[in-house]
Amino acid sequence: MNTTPSPSAIAAAGLRKSFGDKVVLDGVDLRVPAGTVFSLLGPNGAGKTTAVQILSTLISADAGEIHIAGHDLARDPDAVRAVIGVTGQFSAVDNLLTGEENLQLMADLHHLERGEGRRRVAGLLERFDLRDAARQSPATYSGGMRRKLDLAMTLVGDPRVIFLDEPTTGLDPRTRRTMWEIIRELVAGGVTIFLTTQYLEEADQLADRIALLDHGRIVAEGTAAELKRMVPGGHVSLRFTDPARLDAAARVFAGSARDDEALTLQVAGDGDVRSLRALLDQLDRAAIEVDELTVHTPDLDDVFLALTGRPAEEQQPQSQPQKELAR
Known part of the structure; x- marks a missing residue:
C-alpha cells in the first residue's frame, strides 16, 4: 500500500x-x-x-x-x-x-x-x-x-x-x-x-x-x-408497534429517551458499525423485535453551531433554501 x-x-x-x-x-x-x-x-x-x-x-x-x-x-x-x-x-x-x-x-x-x-x-x-x-x-x-x-x-x-x-x-x-x-x-x-x-x-x-x-x-x-463525530447528539431511533416491546427495550437501554405516543426509543450512539452491532445483539439477547430502526448522526449544521456558537442558518443568504436533501 x-x-x-x-x-x-x-x-x-x-x-x-x-x-x-x-x-x-x-x-x-x-x-x-x-x-x-x-x-x-x-x-x-x-x-x-x-x-x-x-x-x-x-x-x-x-x-x-x-x-x-x-x-x-x-x-x-x-x-x-x-x-x-x-x-x-x-x-x-x-x-x-x-x-x-x-x-x-x-x-x-x-x-x-x-x-x-x-x-x-x-x-x-x-x-x-x-x-x-x-x-x-x-x-x-x-x-x-x-x-x-x-x-x-x-x-x-x-x-x-x-x-x-x-x-x-x-x-x-x-x-x-x-x-x-x-x-x-x-x-x-x-x-x-x-x-x-x-x-x-x-x-x-x-x-x-x-x-x-x-x-x-x-x-x-x-x-x-x-x-x-466531534459533536454529540448521535442516536439510534427504535420504533415499535407494541407498547410492551417499547417497555422491554426501555428497560434494556435504561436512561434512553422514549416517546410513548410515537412508540419510539432514542438510544445514544454515533451509529458506527461496531456500536450498531452491539445494540442489535442486546435486542436479540432480550428477544425484542424492533419494527423500524433509524440512525441519526449530527450534520454540519450541528458542527457549525457547536464550534462557532451560531447556527449556520444565520449565515445563509435569505433568498436561498437553508438546506436541501442530497440526491
Missing part, C-alpha cells in the same frame, strides 16, 4: 492579515492535496474571502508563507497566476460582449494562439451548454447561465488550481447541482478546488476536507465525517 502523501497544491503557514486594528486572519495554516476539493467554511466576516484573495494573489498577506502548485507566492506571483483560476462571489462577465466574446477575450489575455483559442472557446461553450446563447449578451442570461459562463472563463487558461468563492450563491437547486457535477469532473481530471461556501450541504457533498474558520483562526479541520 502506497502511503506517500499527495503533493500539496496549496500550502500556507502562519497566514496573517489585518485591516487597521481588525485582525481578519490570525495565523492560519492550510494544506490542500492536489486533485481534491477543500472547503473553507465560516460565519460572515470570518475571513474566508480574505483568505481566497491572498492565496489568489489579489491582496498581500501581512505575514506567512504560501506555496501554490509548488510556486512561492511571495517570490514568484506571476508563476502562481499562471496556474490558478478564480471565480468570485459576483459574476465577472462583460455585458457589452457576447458570451463567446467574453471567452475569446480570456483566450487573448492568456496569449493563446488564435486557432487554439477558438478551439478552447468552442469546447467550453459546448461543455457548459452555452452554444445556443454564445452570440447573445450575458445580460439576457439566467443567473445559472451567467455563473456557468463565469466558470468557463476561468477555465480558458486551463488552471490546475481553482478558487471558487461562493460559486452557487443565488442559484436554483437544479443549476447548483449542475455546477456540482462540473466541479466533480474538474477534480476527476486532476484539478484542485478551493471552495468557500455558506451552503453546508454543498461542502458535505463536494469536499474531501473541510476547515472551519472563525474569528480569523481555523477551529476545526477534517473530513465531513470526522467533523460530525
Whole structure:
C-alpha cells in the first residue's frame, strides 16, 4: 500500500492579515492535496474571502508563507497566476460582449494562439451548454447561465488550481447541482478546488476536507465525517408497534429517551458499525423485535453551531433554501 502523501497544491503557514486594528486572519495554516476539493467554511466576516484573495494573489498577506502548485507566492506571483483560476462571489462577465466574446477575450489575455483559442472557446461553450446563447449578451442570461459562463472563463487558461468563492450563491437547486457535477469532473481530471461556501450541504457533498474558520483562526479541520463525530447528539431511533416491546427495550437501554405516543426509543450512539452491532445483539439477547430502526448522526449544521456558537442558518443568504436533501 502506497502511503506517500499527495503533493500539496496549496500550502500556507502562519497566514496573517489585518485591516487597521481588525485582525481578519490570525495565523492560519492550510494544506490542500492536489486533485481534491477543500472547503473553507465560516460565519460572515470570518475571513474566508480574505483568505481566497491572498492565496489568489489579489491582496498581500501581512505575514506567512504560501506555496501554490509548488510556486512561492511571495517570490514568484506571476508563476502562481499562471496556474490558478478564480471565480468570485459576483459574476465577472462583460455585458457589452457576447458570451463567446467574453471567452475569446480570456483566450487573448492568456496569449493563446488564435486557432487554439477558438478551439478552447468552442469546447467550453459546448461543455457548459452555452452554444445556443454564445452570440447573445450575458445580460439576457439566467443567473445559472451567467455563473456557468463565469466558470468557463476561468477555465480558458486551463488552471490546475481553482478558487471558487461562493460559486452557487443565488442559484436554483437544479443549476447548483449542475455546477456540482462540473466541479466533480474538474477534480476527476486532476484539478484542485478551493471552495468557500455558506451552503453546508454543498461542502458535505463536494469536499474531501473541510476547515472551519472563525474569528480569523481555523477551529476545526477534517473530513465531513470526522467533523460530525466531534459533536454529540448521535442516536439510534427504535420504533415499535407494541407498547410492551417499547417497555422491554426501555428497560434494556435504561436512561434512553422514549416517546410513548410515537412508540419510539432514542438510544445514544454515533451509529458506527461496531456500536450498531452491539445494540442489535442486546435486542436479540432480550428477544425484542424492533419494527423500524433509524440512525441519526449530527450534520454540519450541528458542527457549525457547536464550534462557532451560531447556527449556520444565520449565515445563509435569505433568498436561498437553508438546506436541501442530497440526491
